[in-house]
Amino acid sequence: MLKARHDELLEHTFFSGPVASGSSDELQVVEMWKYAGAEKVEEGKNFRHASLPDHEVELWLAGEEKWKPLAPSTGAVLEGGIRLLFCERVSFRPPGFGMSREAYLAVEREFELPQGTLDAAFDYGGKFFKKFQYSTDSSLEKISFLLKAPQKMPIANYLLALSHNISTGMTTALIHGAFLHTVLPVIRSSLLEAPIVYTTDRRHRDYHRFNIHVHDKQITQSSQIISRLxxxxxxxxxxxxxPIILMENHMIRSRLFAHDLDDQVIALERQTGVVFAGRSVRPKELAIQPEQIPKVSIRKLTQDMHTLLTEIIFYERVLEWSFDCADSLQQCTGELSKSVLPESRTGLYESNRDMLETIEYLAASRKSMSNFQRTSKERVQSQIGVLYSFTAQIDNSINAKIAVSSARDSSAMKTLALITTIFLPGTYIATLFSMSMFDWSSTGSSEADNPDTVSNKFWIYWAVTIPLTLLVMILWRLWWLWQERLYQREVSEAVEKVMDDEA
Incomplete structure (x- = not known):
């Protein structure tokens, strides 16, 4: 099944073909030969690091012409070594190899890489696979490893496919990853005025925090790995x-990324203004006050908080893989120590004790890293709660102002309606009967002597009153619309004022 899966993925994998000389995507080889008695690394004698053109891959694999094995002196006893090929990941989906298809297949064949190598390249969540191959007499013959880091660019995104021959002591390996020979991109903060950039000087300061000696070339993944080798x-x-060097490198980068996350969390806490964040990097004076939430969109601040929370959640996934991988390496080292080895390789038993100590140290760091991740997550969640509380306070203030304004308008309308109700009947009757249309001055007692009480010009009153009433109603309606718009504008201004006051 793995063979069928391999052939299927091969058709969906991108191979760039030959890469221009001098490009960061060019293949690089590292070869180390362990000779008895040799205690010093000497370029050209027991160590080689060079760029490899695509058309010379098969020559290098065969160890021919300029790629012949190195030796410090004639007759030196070879105990083992490493032949390592760095290949840049030139695309992400599908994964791309900075070499031709023919060159990759040749490497896969000659290095006897695990059949799941391509499948691991397609895995974005991380993977660890190991295989111990034994002979008929139960002695160990071959070990294969697949180690694929979870895709998290500020930390790492590489794949290690490895095969080790127990009888010869030679390890053949392929490291395929992104930004192997360049400074890694880092988390960019929308909370800070300027994004965090990893310059050489900054990276040196970062590594000095872990007491790791570095020089100018050691700020890339490949140079760090080579230096450790x-x-x-x-x-x-x-x-x-x-595998242990890659695991160690991955954990160091994870810790550096954790410091970057901590910078983001501190910046976030300072913006919300509810904690004295970053006191360790500022003068400890009582006059220092937390910064207030800036006059920016609440939506933007909410977006920043949830973006940072997502980064921490992804970081949690990376840590889980690191811990599982460290456990697996510890088990593999234990199994190797218990395996039956050829007489010429019994030195591995002693060597494994040193390896096991390194793995145990890496495994022991899980607790501090896990606690750091957990507390960072809780701090961001706390700030999200503060922001929601702040938003609720703004809403409450706005509702209170609207309620007061509505009550004021309602009281005014009620007062006006009450006064009108009290005075309108009397005013209307008095005005009506005082008009000249009514003649109350007649004193005659007979019907013939008294003229009509209502004047024949009474229609004039209605001719004027009705249009005037309609005009008043129209003007009142226009005034009402104007007042409504004015009210809406005042409410909007009140909301903005509350936002500014709270900020």
Whole structure:
């Protein structure tokens, strides 16, 4: 089934073909030969690091022409070594290899890489696979590893496919990953005035926090891995060396990323203004006050908070993979120590004790890293709660102002209606009967002597009153619309004023 899966994925994998010389995507090889008695790394004698053109891949695999194995002196006893190929991941979906298809298949064949190598390249969540191959007499013959880090660019996104021959002590491996030979991109903060940029100086300061000696070339993933290999010459024949170095490199980068996250959380806490955040990097004076929430969109601040929370959640997934991988490496080292080895390789037993100590140290760091991630997550969730509380306070203030305004308008209308109700009947009757249309001055007692009480010009009253009433109603309606618009504008201004006051 793995073979069928391999052939299917091969058709969906992108191969860039030959890469221009000098490009960061160019293939690079690192070769180390462990000779008995050699305790120093010497370029051209037991160590080689060079760029590899695509058309020379098969020559390199065969160890021909300029790629012949190195030796410090004639007759030196070879105990083992490492042949490592760095290949840049030139695309993400589908995964791309910075080499031709033919070159990849040749590497896969000659290095005897696990059949799940391509499948691991398509895995974005992280993977760990190991296989111990035994002979008929139960002695260990071969070890294979697949280690794929979860895709998290500020930390790492690489794949290690490895095969180790127990009898020869040679490890052949492929490291396929993104930004192997360039400074990694980092988390960009929308909460800070300027994004965090990892310059060489900044990276040096970061590594000094962990007491790691670095030089200018060690700020890339490949140079860090190579430097670690150079400092481990006594372990070059150990199959656990490369997986442990990658695991160590991944954990260091995870811790650096955790510091970046902490910077983001502190910036967030300072913006909400409810904690004295970042006191360790500022003068400890009582006069220092938390910063207030800036006059920006609440939606923008909410977006920043949830973006940071998502980063922390993804970081949690990366840590879980790291811990599982460390446990698996610890088990593999234990199994290797218990395996039956050829007489020429019994030195692995002693070597494995050193490897096991390193793995145990990496595993022990899980608690502090896990606690750091958990507290960072809780701090961001706390700030989200503060923001929601702040928003609720604004809403309550607005509702209170609207209620007061409505009550004021309602009281005015009720007062006006009451006064009108009291005075309108009397005013209307008095005005009506005082008009000249009514003649109340007649004193005659007979019907013939008294003229009509209602004047024949009474129609004039209605001719004037009705149009005037309609005009008044129209003017009142226009005034009402104007007042409604004015009220809406005042409410909007009140809302903005509350937002500014709270900020």
């Amino acid at each position: 150079q400092s481990s010459i006594s372990q070059w024949a150990n199959p656990m060396l490369l």
